[in-house]
Amino acid sequence: MSSRVTLADVARRAGVSRTAASFVLSGRTDMRIASATRERVLAAADELGYRPNLTARGLRTNVTGTIGLISDTIATTPYAGEVIKGAADTAFKHDRLIFVAETSGDPNVERDLLQEMLDRQVDAFLYAAMFTQSRQPPELLRGYPVVLLNCVAESFDAPTVLPDETEAGATAARALLDAGHIERIHVIGGRHDTTETPGGVVAGRERMAGINAALAKVGTAPASVTECVWHAPKYGYRAVSELLGHARPSALICFNDRLAFGAYQALHDHGLRVPDDVSVVSFDDSDLASWLRPALSSVALPHYELGTTAVTLLVENRREPGQVRVPMPLRARASIGPPATT
């Protein structure tokens, strides 16, 4: 089928047996081989451009040098690409490749995909959610090297890589405090406490806790928290439009850049300018943040670093359960100013 150089070719060129060539190339030391022979084999392999057949090696050693990335959804978030890139770059540095699979959150699809990966003897798994949430990895994964990415699992012992959402909340609040805001700070998005996610989502709860703690430290608190879904600007637009009907905010903390985009639209409709009249800080640092006018100060979700950190744990074969928190830095732009004088 292809003109791939085989072990037999190398042995022939070096004038040694196939067994001897195999021992030299796999680095085994349990057979005595003359150093001249060893050199001939290595030279022949080099000249012919020999590369080991990993499929065959996988049968013998149970190691195929592949990592499976199983995620709920790749396509619907523009950030997922960065997670995959971080994971793929790091894997590649360690001579591993990544199988990428997405389940759309369907447990049947998840089981099939996982089975397909096990059939191909994937060595290790990244089990990922595209935003921080509680998830239960499938039972099939038990016993394999697994790192959980962006999700919290109650009864599954594995290292878990998460963004430091609590500290991110504090960072956003401090950015406003540092600019002189102390009262009339309103929150848009909140814990994401909605019909579908009663009590909110992990990212929402943790960011809220960070915000409350940072504000409490200086004796203040959010003037209001509007709970809503985060996935489209229209929810931010609606929340801020309603808010402006009865309040005059000094600053808004929007729980992602899309909500902030909607907030900008509502403020504009009311003739209010960012940051002259109202300051805005946000989370995600997506492309949108730099596209808005004025550009949006946003606390970055470290997608690339989440991918690199998770694969590093797998490659180092770190199996002990526990959370690794990846920092979320503030990307300061032009949406925060001193409080407007009223």
Next chain:
Amino acid sequence: MTPFRVTLADVARRAGVSRTTASFVLSGRTDMRISPDAQRRVNAAAAELGYRPNQTARSLRTQVTRTIGMISDTIATTQFAGEVIHGALDTALERGYLLLVAETSGDPIAEKKLVDEMLDRQVDAVVYAMMFTKPGCPPDALSELPVVVLNGIDDFDGPRILPDELGGGRTAARALVDAGHHDDIYAIGGRHRTTDTPDGVYAGRLRMRGVDEVLADAGTAIAGSYECAWEPEHGYEGVASLLDEGHRPKALVCLNDRLALGAYQALEERGLRVPEDVSVVSFDDSDLASWLRPTLTSVALPHYELGKTAVATLLDGTSGRRLITVPMPLRPRDSIRTVSA
């Protein structure tokens, strides 16, 4: 280290047949006579034990690993790439294939190493993808595998898959003409003629050709084209400078949604309303199109379909030099005003 796996030997033992017999039954081979009773026993044993064939072992024998490699120049920097991967994944999985995904960042050395790594794992076929239409050809190392090229505009001795940019350009212009627009139609972004790309880019040239054709058929032409890179700031600058120079556009053809965002910002600053004062049509149909107020009518880049078509073409085994174009449909929203004659 890894959990217990049911082997062919386990199935044979449970069914009370030889390993060879079990193997013949489970692989569907018919070149050995096996009694229906033995066949039934083997299948029942396999089902009871939850036996699954070891693809790694099977691939050594059949030379088929049921894996497809997807080698892309860049995954992360475009927000649409996810949809391409999604379409490819769905189609692969439907047929029992998995996708190895890797990105080269356009670096030939990284690409060579990646290709080797994929060949080491005996991928059956490769999607060689670029995340937007541009020149590029798969490396020679891939010449012995089935390969499709996605978004590549260079000639290639195999299937190439591209969005129908020319048709997309026609569709955008037709949306304006059908709404009664005739004069004062400006293009923002144009062919993407910049210092780095003095001849423009493929998508820009074809989209503009389609726009020009349809307007000519309607007895009119573009009133002006602002040539620039395709990011929001350029759309903003383009529209701001048009207005400052005294142009009064009735409609804008923005060459992508990011340019349209910039156009909206410039129009808003000058108190002009979309679509009452200025209609806007765009390309991409990214998330932005539905996020803008009013929502933006945009000609969709069919990312999901591109990924799907690439994998389907590979698995259908049709090879040979040819070009497959994927249609770019209009997603009508609220940014075009109907003008009465």
